[in-house]
Amino acid sequence: MSLVSMPFVDNGVDTALHVVAAVILFGSIAAAAFGFWRIHELPIQKAHKREHHQLGLITALTWIGFIWHWVWVVAVIIAFVDGEQALRHVRDIWKEKENHPEPAVSKPSASEAVVMTDEEVKNA
Numbered sequence: 001m002s003l004v005s006m007p008f009v010d011n012g013v014d015t016a017l018h019v020v021a022a023v024i025l026f027g028s029i030a031a032a033a034f035g036f037w038r039i040h041e042l043p044i045q046k047a048h049k050r051e052h053h054q055l056g057l058i059t060a061l062t063w064i065g066f067i068w069h070w071v072w073v074v075a076v077i078i079a080f081v082d083g084e085q086a087l088r089h090v091r092d093i094w095k096e097k098e099n100h101p102e103p104a105v106s107k108p109s110a111s112e113a114v115v116m117t118d119e120e121v122k123n124a
Contacts, residue, residue: 040065040072043079054078 040062047058058079065072 043072043075046079050079050082052079 043058043062044055046052047055052058058075061071061075061078065075
């Protein structure tokens with residue numbers, strides 16, 4: 001065997017290695033595409049599971065998300081956030097602030113200023 005000869009060239013092992021490499025390549029591409037598809041369909045699956053009222057909207061946004069990816073993020077937010085519960089929570093916070101107004105902090109006026117004696121000034 002010389003230094004410039006290549007191992008596995010011009011025999012059956014060469015062809016077998018090319019076949020194995022092609023299978024691994026196409027398998028990796030298929031696995032990546034399948035994983036991307038499963039992640040991309042996540043909002044629709046969550047909406048079906050929760051029997052979401054906006055299932056059609058979430059489905060449309062998910063399909064549009066293949067082109068514009070920020071739309072898919074909106075679909076995820078709509079699918080995972082319970083809108084009614086979030087609105088109730090905001091309403092309760094709003095009503096709580098109306099029922100318990102914060103006390104106003106007032107600054108002392110000039111007539112209410114504290115007068116210190118000379119001895120208190122020396123000690124301060």
